Amino acid sequence: xxxKPFLTTRSLQxxxxxxxxxxxxxxxxxxxxxxxxxxxxxxxxxxxxxxxxINGNISQPRFFHLxxxxxxxxxxxxxxxxxxxxxxxHFHPKVYGEQWEDGAISQGKWTGVPLFYLLEQTGFxxxxxxxxFEGADFGxxxxxxxxxxxxxxxxxxxxxxxxxIIAYQYNNKSLDYKHxxxxxxIVPNWYGMASVKWLNKIEIIDHxxxxxxxxxxxVYYPHKNDDQESYPVTTLHVNSIIQQPLPFTVLNTGxxxxxxxxxxxxxxxxxxxxxxxxxxxxxxAVLERSNDPYAWTKWFLLWHxxxxxxxxxxxxxxxxxxxxxxxxxxxxxxxxxxNAVSKVNVKIE
Amino acid sequence: xxxKPFLTTRSLQxxxxxxxxxxxxxxxxxxxxxxxxxxxxxxxxxxxxxxxxINGNISQPRFFHLxxxxxxxxxxxxxxxxxxxxxxxHFHPKVYGEQWEDGAISQGKWTGVPLFYLLEQTGFxxxxxxxxFEGADFGxxxxxxxxxxxxxxxxxxxxxxxxxIIAYQYNNKSLDYKHxxxxxxIVPNWYGMASVKWLNKIEIIDHxxxxxxxxxxxVYYPHKNDDQESYPVTTLHVNSIIQQPLPFTVLNTGxxxxxxxxxxxxxxxxxxxxxxxxxxxxxxAVLERSNDPYAWTKWFLLWHxxxxxxxxxxxxxxxxxxxxxxxxxxxxxxxxxxNAVSKVNVKIE
Numbered sequence: 235x236x237x238k239p240f241l242t243t244r245s246l247q248x249x250x251x252x253x254x255x256x257x258x259x260x261x262x263x264x265x266x267x268x269x270x271x272x273x274x275x276x277x278x279x280x281x282x283x284x285x286x287x288i289n290g291n292i293s294q295p296r297f298f299h300l301x302x303x304x305x306x307x308x309x310x311x312x313x314x315x316x317x318x319x320x321x322x323x324h325f326h327p328k329v330y331g332e333q334w335e336d337g338a339i340s341q342g343k344w345t346g347v348p349l350f351y352l353l354e355q356t357g358f359x360x361x362x363x364x365x366x367f368e369g370a371d372f373g374x375x376x377x378x379x380x381x382x383x384x385x386x387x388x389x390x391x392x393x394x395x396x397x398x399i400i401a402y403q404y405n406n407k408s409l410d411y412k413h414x415x416x417x418x419x420i421v422p423n424w425y426g427m428a429s430v431k432w433l434n435k436i437e438i439i440d441h442x443x444x445x446x447x448x449x450x451x452x453v454y455y456p457h458k459n460d461d462q463e464s465y466p467v468t469t470l471h472v473n474s475i476i477q478q479p480l481p482f483t484v485l486n487t488g489x490x491x492x493x494x495x496x497x498x499x500x501x502x503x504x505x506x507x508x509x510x511x512x513x514x515x516x517x518x519a520v521l522e523r524s525n526d527p528y529a530w531t532k533w534f535l536l537w538h539x540x541x542x543x544x545x546x547x548x549x550x551x552x553x554x555x556x557x558x559x560x561x562x563x564x565x566x567x568x569x570x571x572x573n574a575v576s577k578v579n580v581k582i583e
Numbered sequence: 584x585x586x587k588p589f590l591t592t593r594s595l596q597x598x599x600x601x602x603x604x605x606x607x608x609x610x611x612x613x614x615x616x617x618x619x620x621x622x623x624x625x626x627x628x629x630x631x632x633x634x635x636x637i638n639g640n641i642s643q644p645r646f647f648h649l650x651x652x653x654x655x656x657x658x659x660x661x662x663x664x665x666x667x668x669x670x671x672x673h674f675h676p677k678v679y680g681e682q683w684e685d686g687a688i689s690q691g692k693w694t695g696v697p698l699f700y701l702l703e704q705t706g707f708x709x710x711x712x713x714x715x716f717e718g719a720d721f722g723x724x725x726x727x728x729x730x731x732x733x734x735x736x737x738x739x740x741x742x743x744x745x746x747x748i749i750a751y752q753y754n755n756k757s758l759d760y761k762h763x764x765x766x767x768x769i770v771p772n773w774y775g776m777a778s779v780k781w782l783n784k785i786e787i788i789d790h791x792x793x794x795x796x797x798x799x800x801x802v803y804y805p806h807k808n809d810d811q812e813s814y815p816v817t818t819l820h821v822n823s824i825i826q827q828p829l830p831f832t833v834l835n836t837g838x839x840x841x842x843x844x845x846x847x848x849x850x851x852x853x854x855x856x857x858x859x860x861x862x863x864x865x866x867x868a869v870l871e872r873s874n875d876p877y878a879w880t881k882w883f884l885l886w887h888x889x890x891x892x893x894x895x896x897x898x899x900x901x902x903x904x905x906x907x908x909x910x911x912x913x914x915x916x917x918x919x920x921x922n923a924v925s926k927v928n929v930k931i932e
Contacts, residue, residue, distance in 0.1 A: 240589035
């Protein structure tokens with residue numbers, strides 16, 4: 235009998251559930267194990283949502299029907315989406331918000347139309363600054379009176395990147411309803427809040443977008459009591475997860491596999507190091523890379539545990555931009571972008 | 584669209600998964616939301632497991648077939664089973680073992696034959712001291728060479744208690760395979776390790792049983808480095824869970840329901856108190872009791888949160904034996920019986 239993992243429920247209204255990331259080994263996370271992160275209730279979809287609208291700073295609005303999208307140039311990318319709040323539960327002092335542990339990340343194959351192609355079709359004026367993306371989901375934010383849709387922008391340069399796509403397929407099937415059917419913006423290398431689900435409207439603007447999911451949430455606030463030195467959440471930090479062994483496991487003496495995944499938003503992961511002496515010395519883990527440049531890297535190290543006792547396993551990833559997971563996390567008031575050295579304690583008996 | 588919670592996966596070999604206890608409100612936990620706690624792989628069941636064997640200190644072994652059991656005197660009880668390691672993750676200093684949070688507890692309706700009836704049928708000698716219960720599951724314990732079955736004993740007095748039953752139904756259906764089909768011993772008021780699943784053999788003995796699940800595991804060891812003052816895990820402590828609000832939630836000013844469940848292994852829960860000022864003053868929660876004496880108690884308190892700021896919600900249950908949840912947990916090396924005051928932090932914005 236095969237035992238199956240489940241999503242870990244963080245909240246149900248709106249639905250926020252973690253992927254059982256420690257128990258998955260595939261490059262492609264199946265739909266049902268993809269983490270769910272929502273700001274609002276799921277939208278009620280109608281046939282109008284099969285039309286993607288582009289308006290704003292262009293001569294006239296354009297509408298692309300799903301069927302038309304299927305006939306346009308296509309691109310497939312294997313990449314992880316990671317919630318900016320992934321690992322928030324690990325911050326000390328604790329921060330408020332969804333207490334994500336390690337599973338607010340999942341990876342799969344996204345297929346769709348490069349956004350630059352659509353933007354070229356519609357044309358846009360030279361003073362364009364940003365592109366705004368609106369989902370079909372909407373609701374009230376805490377202590378606000380008005381209903382607002384989920385809306386985020388990208389700077390023009392990122393929007394025009396050839397790998398920024400409007401996905402209509404995930405793992406070779408139509409997008410799952412809970413993950414943005416029929417259209418999801420996919421922004422490689424950025425935290426997941428940029429990859430707008432149930433994408434319905436694209437607006438071309440000549441100024442900076444100031445929506446609350448851009449200027450209030452998804453901002454690093456380094457200070458507890460004021461907003462000084464704040465800046466927006468964008469690119470994924472270099473990061474890793476120890477999938478096995480699990481925290482506070484008791485193991486026999488002998489050979490154990492320490493394994494996991496690692497990823498970054500700048501370049502590629504170049505090294506994974508493992509320490510068994512609180513960071514004094516580090517050993518190189520073996521890397522297993524995908525051909526897909528954005529995909530996470532799998533890694534493992536065989537550990538010959540000869541001596542009984544308690545051990546802390548530390549793991550840190552390095553990327554091709556010279557970034558490395560720090561020993562201490564960058565604490566920020568809303569708890570985004572946690573990427574301190576990954577740690578698991580075990581006891582050898 | 585209704586969003587559904589899932590079990591929380593702690594490990595898969597053997598399978599250990601928590602109930603999504605914060606998201607359940609029924610008196611009866613459905614099968615699929617019942618926590619799963621295993622010491623070994625699931626047993627392969629054959630027709631021989633439909634026979635319950637009673638042997639040992641009696642004139643001759645007796646076998647009861649499931650069909651015969653169905654014709655014997657029947658008793659139904661609504662009661663929770665709680666893993667002795669429930670809430671282990673909350674101990675500081677941390678302890679090794681499965682990192683259960685609040686969900687290693689579930690409640691349902693158990694139906695079966697009182698054990699004393701079977702023991703009376705078989706007869707047993709006057710020098711009987713304990714009754715040993717053996718499940719069909721077996722395997723190796725860490726750092727042991729031999730395969731052993733899961734086996735636990737009860738003192739004769741507890742075994743003869745009229746509410747100690749051999750259950751063959753859960754929530755009016757045949758026991759689920761993962762929860763002990765065809766027979767599960769149900770020991771009211773004791774931690775779940777006593778309620779042996781896939782019960783296959785009952786042995787009547789005239790001495791103290793010394794199996795490792797009785798004398799090594801499921802023992803309170805108050806000291807980190809020696810076994811002094813240790814004693815066995817038996818009766819449930821008085822305990823509670825705050826189901827809502829969830830930890831580190833941000834709430835509006837206004838009225839919020841603080842709600843949860845509470846239970847005990849001695850008598851009944853008589854009071855639930857809630858403090859919003861770190862235990863200086865306590866308010867009485869409203870109790871909702873079941874007619875079933877062993878069932879958990881539901882409770883709630885309406886909280887008018889007028890002032891913005893950060894709050895710790897403390898909850899403590901009291902039982903009819905004068906026991907109360909302590910502010911500090913009783914730390915023990917294997918992390919059993921955690922029942923310190925339940926706490927949830929929230930922020931009012």
